[in-house]
Amino acid sequence: MDMTHKDWSSLQPGGRALPRDMKVAIDYMRESIGQQIGMADIVAATGTPERTLRKHFSMFFGLAPLRFFRRLRLAAARDALLATSSGSVTHIAARFGYAHFGRFSRDYRRCFGELPSATRRREVLPDQPGDHRSRRTVSAPSLSATRPLLVVVPFRTLGDRESNWFAEGLAELLAAELARGSALCVRLAPATPAAAVPRLGARYCLMGRVVPAIGRVRVIVRLIDVEEDRHLWGDSFDGDARDPLTLQDLVVGGVLREVHPRILSEQIERARRVDPAALTGPELALRALPPALSSNRSGSGNSSEDAVELLDHAMTLAPDCGLGVALSGWCHARRANLVWSTRAAEERAKAGHLADRAGILAPADPMVLAIRASVAHLAGEYEASESLATRAVAVDPTCAWGWDRLGWVYETTNRPDDALPFFEKAQRIRVPYLDGAASLDGVGTAYFTVGRYKEAAALLRAAALIRAGSTGLHGKLAACYVQLGDKPAAWAELAKLRAILPDVSATQYVNGYPCSLSAFKDVLANSLTDIGMPA
Secondary structure: OOOOHHHHHHHOOOOOOOOHHHHHHHHHHHHOOOOOOOHHHHHHHHOOOHHHHHHHHHHHHOOOHHHHHHHHHHHHHHHHHHOOOOOOHHHHHHHOOOOOHHHHHHHHHHHHOOOHHHHHOOEEOOOOOOOOOOOEEOOOOOOOOOOOEEEEOOOEEOOOHHHHHHHHHHHHHHHHHHOOOOOOEEEEOOOOOHHHHHHHOOOEEEEEEEEEEOOEEEEEEEEEEOOOOEEEEEEEEEEEOOOHHHHHHHHHHHHHHHHHHHHHHHHHHHHHHOOHHHOOHHHHHHHHHHHHOOOOOOOHHHHHHHHHHHHHHHHHHOOOOHHHHHHHHHHHHHHHHHOOOOHHHHHHHHHHHHHHHHHHHOOOOHHHHHHHHHHHHHOOOHHHHHHHHHHHHHHOOOOHHHHHHHHHHHHHOOOHHHHHHHHHHHHHOOOOOOOOHHHHHHHHHHHHHOOOHHHHHHHHHHHHHHOOOOHHHHHHHHHHHHHHOOHHHHHHHHHHHHHHOOOOOHHHHHHOOOOOOHHHHHHHHHHHHHOOOOO
């Protein structure tokens, strides 16, 4: 349901608290996914009048509460149908509250455009690129959801009692720290031999060994893909046996830097290899994550529009997937900044609406918090953006998007020097959804703001090599070259910008920046008009 700017302005992150009754209602629905519940049950579970519940669900989802619940059940049934060994179609229908198979089949087809049996017989193309063999019919791959299960196994040691205590305490601390964010579902397993790990039902396993020596201790850590029996990452850490806490902090810091990004990268890559028709809603959201961030302008190489299409489908399959909803909001926020027409207000309204919806669905997810911070930033809600991004990196210090967004908030609120450390932190975290261009752009823009045009041009040029279709980079590069006295290079960048936005004036272009720095905007506008862009 689209809302006008007036409708959603009171719902912006800084406007008011999100309705708690919706969060409670959605949690109750998830717990009751296989039961028959009615409106009276939802009212009793939330303690909220029916009229209020209906109003909130209509405002945020465009659906009545019971219709939303039925969509959740169908999405859960689809996930089960796509799994490799989840029982017959009739059994799955009954498991999710459908006593009448014909009704389940009808509702499923109406929602997803195919019969349940067609989903179960999903055809998947061969994985190898360039392989043009005929299609083969196989069971759909069982991909993990957005919160894969990671088991931390107590570390082994052949040392004395103190070494055993250190090993047990280290595993407990790692499990606690890894579980702080909601990107992973983490469980501390009992002491388990390596051969028994697959029986724990986890997709990933963190295991290790403590090796004591005279005055020293070495900790060896490994991250394993259990289903594919594959080593993903490993490292060793050495420390003083008389200072176990310092060694403990060293190990925890190293593991936190690597585990979340490695698992996320695996999840995205596995989703990318599979036919989109065989993916669940959360998996489609993961597949859409890199293209949603690949360009500063909608339609560059169709990557952004491809992401929007994937996310629309993801929200149909999984209406309660906070990541998919938040990413869709981000795509609309970018459109709002790049559409030089009356559509900007419409896109900005939709972006804010989706960001708030994601906040209800996944209020503590670090990735969702970072995306909501980005939407608020593009809407000029700098205080809300800083608060959300700060929460994101507090929950997950490896959330590169959160660090990157903090840098941009500091930069656009006239703190360019303070912004640099945040961009540098984002650059040090290697994640599959950021290509590095945003951080390079951020540092380059900081240098531009303080008049260091030579350094700015070098960084902006490096970012433009990654994002060749970025209108923001071409415009700032052109202005840098004007300030450096290199008019031919400036005209070349302006030509690239005008090829994408032929009818945009310098004023319109500069006003598209979410920035409160008048000096930055003045230099940018004057430089562009100096080389022939209409004022």
